[in-house]
Each structure stands twice: as C-alpha cells, then as structure tokens.
Amino acid sequence: MVEQHGKTLVPQIRFAGFTDPWEQRKLGDILQERNVRTSDFESNPIFSLTIEDGITPKTDRYERTSLITKTEDLFKIVSPNEFVTNPMNLRFGAFGYNKNSFSVCVSGYYDVFSIDNDKCSGFWNSYFKTSVALKRFDDAATGSLIEKRRVKYSTLCQLIFLMPKGMDEKKRIGAFFDRLDSLITLHQRKYDKLCVLKKSMLDKMFPKGGSLYPEIRFAGFTDPWEQRKLSELVEIERGGS
Structure with missing residues (x-):
C-alpha cells in the first residue's frame, strides 16, 4: 500500500488533495480495547468470525447458546464499527469489524477493540488484509508450536504501521473499499441467483420420467422430442500417427 519515494513514505495511488507522507505509529496509540460481556443473546445476537467473511451471523449448525451456563462462557459484545x-x-x-447498525456478540476468546474511536474502521479492515499486514502479524505471532502461534492483543498493540497523518484520508480510503465490498457482495448474490436459475432450467427444459415433452419450452415449439441413438448423431474421428 505504501512505498518509499525519496525520503518520504507515500502510497503509489492517492485521492486528489492528499500529499503529506504517511507516518509510522504504534497500533497501541490508536487501539481502544473493549471487554464488555453478555449472555443477552436476544439484544446481542451471536456472530461468528471467519477468514472469508469476517463477522458473520452464526449458523444453526454451530449454535451453542444452550451450552452456555457459566460466567466464564459469557460472550463479548461488539458494537457497530468495532473490531474482532x-x-x-x-x-x-x-x-x-461489525458493519451492522446493531451490536452483536462473539466468543469470549476473541479480542474486541476499537481503532481511531470507530471513525475509519473501513480503512483498517482493508489495510489489515494486505500482504504487508498479514506478514507483520505472522512475524509477531508467538507460541511453542507452529500451528498454535498467536498474536495476542498486547502484541498487536506493539506493532508499528504506516498510516495517514490525518483522519480524512483514512475515511476516504475506507469508504472506497467499503463500496467495492458492497459491489462484490451484490454481484455475488446475482451470481448465486443465476446459478439457482440455471439448475432449475436444466431440470425443467429437458424431458424426464419417460415424457417426450419438457416442462418448460420456448414459444413456438410444440413437437414431442424423439428418442435417438447417440451413434446416429456422433461422428468419431481417429487421428493418425
């Protein structure tokens, strides 16, 4: 996202009007930890955290509220624009981060925090997905077993990231990537609907169950379909050496 140009640190692409170099700052200077716990799952529905979709509604398959009986099992509240x-x-x-207009709750194992007092969550959500950020997290992870290495909140606070000096550029970048995410989601939904439509048409536009008529046909076609051997329709070509 940012590269060295002479003695300044600036992104390769910027919105018009932003010219100041980015600055190096410790995340702990702008992170605000949140540790409010709850067992009120009606006011704070349980959400999951996935690598693919971020914070997402928990499916029935993984619903475990009936098993929560002890104080230490209470989930953490994630208010709008807060991170998990x-x-x-x-x-x-x-x-x-919680893009919803309402609070949700997640496993008490997760870390919940605000960045820049929730003023530009979209910026950090995008920034943390870059290869540079992921490598920094990987380098900072600790643990005796490779598969159990983790980045604790205290470690996260010590990491140094390049960032715009002003909040305006962060907001502008965050809004841009939020818009892209919305467009991707919109087109994904259209794609999913088209896949369902195609599956339905494949089922209804070809005869089945011994019938000679498809369930759905284009206007003007009324003749029954006929049964033919594929050998009457296929020409087999054998290549020579």
Missing part, C-alpha cells in the same frame, strides 16, 4: 480478531488465526486474516 482471533489471536490464533489473525496471521491468516481472521479479523473483521
């Missing part, structure tokens, strides 16, 4: 990270998988991209 999985210390074990942060280096693989297990983080996200």
Whole structure:
C-alpha cells in the first residue's frame, strides 16, 4: 500500500488533495480495547468470525447458546464499527469489524477493540488484509508450536504501521473499499441467483420420467422430442500417427 519515494513514505495511488507522507505509529496509540460481556443473546445476537467473511451471523449448525451456563462462557459484545480478531488465526486474516447498525456478540476468546474511536474502521479492515499486514502479524505471532502461534492483543498493540497523518484520508480510503465490498457482495448474490436459475432450467427444459415433452419450452415449439441413438448423431474421428 505504501512505498518509499525519496525520503518520504507515500502510497503509489492517492485521492486528489492528499500529499503529506504517511507516518509510522504504534497500533497501541490508536487501539481502544473493549471487554464488555453478555449472555443477552436476544439484544446481542451471536456472530461468528471467519477468514472469508469476517463477522458473520452464526449458523444453526454451530449454535451453542444452550451450552452456555457459566460466567466464564459469557460472550463479548461488539458494537457497530468495532473490531474482532482471533489471536490464533489473525496471521491468516481472521479479523473483521461489525458493519451492522446493531451490536452483536462473539466468543469470549476473541479480542474486541476499537481503532481511531470507530471513525475509519473501513480503512483498517482493508489495510489489515494486505500482504504487508498479514506478514507483520505472522512475524509477531508467538507460541511453542507452529500451528498454535498467536498474536495476542498486547502484541498487536506493539506493532508499528504506516498510516495517514490525518483522519480524512483514512475515511476516504475506507469508504472506497467499503463500496467495492458492497459491489462484490451484490454481484455475488446475482451470481448465486443465476446459478439457482440455471439448475432449475436444466431440470425443467429437458424431458424426464419417460415424457417426450419438457416442462418448460420456448414459444413456438410444440413437437414431442424423439428418442435417438447417440451413434446416429456422433461422428468419431481417429487421428493418425
């Protein structure tokens, strides 16, 4: 996202009007830890944290509220625009922020925090997905076993990142990537609907069950389909040496 140009640190591409070099700052200077716990799952629905989708509604398959009986099992509240990270998988991209207009709750194992007092969460959500950030998380991960290396919140606070000096550029970049994410989601939904439509048409536009008529046909076609051997329609070509 940022590279060295002479003695300054600036992105290769910027929005018009922003010319100041980015600065190096410790994340602990702009992170605000959140540790509010709850067992009120009606007011704070349980969400999951995935590498693919960030914070997402928990599916029925993984619903475990009936098993929560002890105080230490209480989940952490994530207010709008607050972040959630999985210390074990942060280096693989297990983080996200609450884009909803309501609070949710996640496993008490996760770290929950605000960045820049929730003023530009979209910026950090995008920044943390870059290869530079993921490598920094991987380098900072600690643990005796490779598969159990994690980035604790205290470690996260010590990491130094390049960032714009002003909040305006952060907001502008965050809004840009949020818009791209919305467009991707929109087109993904269209794609999913088209896949369902195609599957339905494949089922209804070819005869089945001994019938000679498809369930759905284009206008003007009324003749029954006929049964033919494929050998009557296929020409086999054998290549020579």
